[in-house]
Amino acid sequence: MNIQRIKDLPPLPQRAPDSHKGSCGKVLIIAGSPGMSGAACLAGMGALRGGSGLVFVATPAAIQSIVASVNPCYLTIPLELDSDSQLTSESTAHLLDQLPGFDAVAIGPGCGQHPWVRDLTVQLYSELEQTLIVDADALNSLAALETPLPDAAGPRILTPHPGEFSRLTNVSIKDISADRETHAIQFAQKHQVVLVLKGAGTIVTDGTQLAVNQTGNAGMATGGTGDVLTGLTTSLAGQGMSPFDAAQLGVYLHGLAGDFAADDLSQPAMIAADLLDYIPDAWRELIAETN
Numbered sequence: 001m002n003i004q005r006i007k008d009l010p011p012l013p014q015r016a017p018d019s020h021k022g023s024c025g026k027v028l029i030i031a032g033s034p035g036m037s038g039a040a041c042l043a044g045m046g047a048l049r050g051g052s053g054l055v056f057v058a059t060p061a062a063i064q065s066i067v068a069s070v071n072p073c074y075l076t077i078p079l080e081l082d083s084d085s086q087l088t089s090e091s092t093a094h095l096l097d098q099l100p101g102f103d104a105v106a107i108g109p110g111c112g113q114h115p116w117v118r119d120l121t122v123q124l125y126s127e128l129e130q131t132l133i134v135d136a137d138a139l140n141s142l143a144a145l146e147t148p149l150p151d152a153a154g155p156r157i158l159t160p161h162p163g164e165f166s167r168l169t170n171v172s173i174k175d176i177s178a179d180r181e182t183h184a185i186q187f188a189q190k191h192q193v194v195l196v197l198k199g200a201g202t203i204v205t206d207g208t209q210l211a212v213n214q215t216g217n218a219g220m221a222t223g224g225t226g227d228v229l230t231g232l233t234t235s236l237a238g239q240g241m242s243p244f245d246a247a248q249l250g251v252y253l254h255g256l257a258g259d260f261a262a263d264d265l266s267q268p269a270m271i272a273a274d275l276l277d278y279i280p281d282a283w284r285e286l287i288a289e290t291n
């Protein structure tokens with residue numbers, strides 16, 4: 001199959017003067033667990049900085065107050081767990097009832113490898129009609145399945161780093177690193193997903209198109225930067241961008257924010273939360289370039 005190499009960025013989501021929070025995308029991020037509340041916060045704030053009109057973060061009830069206290073701009077939904085680490089039936093019903101109202105959904109950052117994460121990931125992967133961004137422990141849940149990936153009811157964007165991709169494919173990190181493009185394209189074709197293979201020169205491919213990202217730097221090799229990307233990509237998908245375009249633009253903006261952060265703060269000192277403070281500069285540069 002001929003692969004189309006994409007060099008140009010897609011058009012940016014438009015924000016009409018009469019836009020309101022109901023027209024800029026409403027997204028849901030399912031993230032976090034005790035000890036990893038930060039991943040939920042970083043992903044939620046990444047979605048806010050991406051431009052979403054409304055961001056909801058669903059997180060285990062035990063850490064809801066921690067997550068909510070970090071930023072007042074997203075809303076939180078408590079996930080009630082039973083003694084088997086499963087969602088209670090009331091909590092499942094409450095979450096599923098709200099799903100049709102979201103424009104895009106993400107699952108995985110900081111969720112840990114618990115039964116509720118595995119079951120909810122599989123259910124959303126197969127049944128959600130909107131774009132689903134699958135990251136971190138949701139990827140690990142898919143990798144642990146004894147069956148092939150389920151058929152998906154809607155577009156899927158998978159955002160593994162090489163370690164997660166290795167678990168998904170049963171190919172060693174060394175072999176993946178030797179030919180990142182081929183492994184990414186084959187996976188995207190086989191599973192009909194947009195695959196974002198992270199790391200220096202992040203690859204975005206849907207199996208027919210391929211973009212190799214040119215922004216970003218080694219200062220981004222610090223915990224939590226991927227969680228910010230999940231939020232950003234979910235936000236762009238929720239603003240109506242196609243899954244491939246949302247992934248390509250999200251990765252580009254994320255890396256550009258990282259480059260601005262490194263310029264000001266240095267690669268060693270920058271941390272994931274700094275990316276959130278530099279996404280505005282990245283947006284400004286992109287908006288100026290396209291005007």
Ligand SMILES: NC(=O)C1=CN([C@@H]2O[C@H](COP(=O)(O)OP(=O)(O)OC[C@H]3O[C@@H](n4cnc5c(N)ncnc54)[C@H](O)[C@@H]3O)[C@@H](O)[C@H]2O)[C@@H](O)CC1
Nearest residue numbers: 036037038039109110111112136137161162163199223224
């Ligand atoms: N503040 C927080 O709450 C944070 C929570 N996190 C969560 O921590 C959990 C574990 O995720 P981790 O990703 O840390 O652990 P993993 O065990 O999934 O992956 C880490 C390993 O993957 C490999 N790897 C990653 N990037 C690579 C690259 N570019 N090239 C080659 N190999 C690479 C390395 O072997 C590395 O040790 C997830 O739920 C994640 O979302 C992290 O996102 C860090 C921040």
Ligand SMILES: Nc1ncnc2c1ncn2[C@@H]1O[C@H](COP(=O)(O)OP(=O)(O)O)[C@@H](O)[C@H]1O
Nearest residue numbers: 161198199200216217218221223224225226227
């Ligand atoms: N050397 C690097 N150059 C460019 N980008 C990098 C580099 N190292 C890490 N990144 C980026 O940082 C992010 C790390 O994501 P991930 O490994 O999921 O981190 P975490 O799970 O800790 O949030 C990815 O977007 C990745 O592309």
Ligand SMILES: [Mg+2]
Nearest residue numbers: 136161226227
């Ligand atoms: Mg990650």
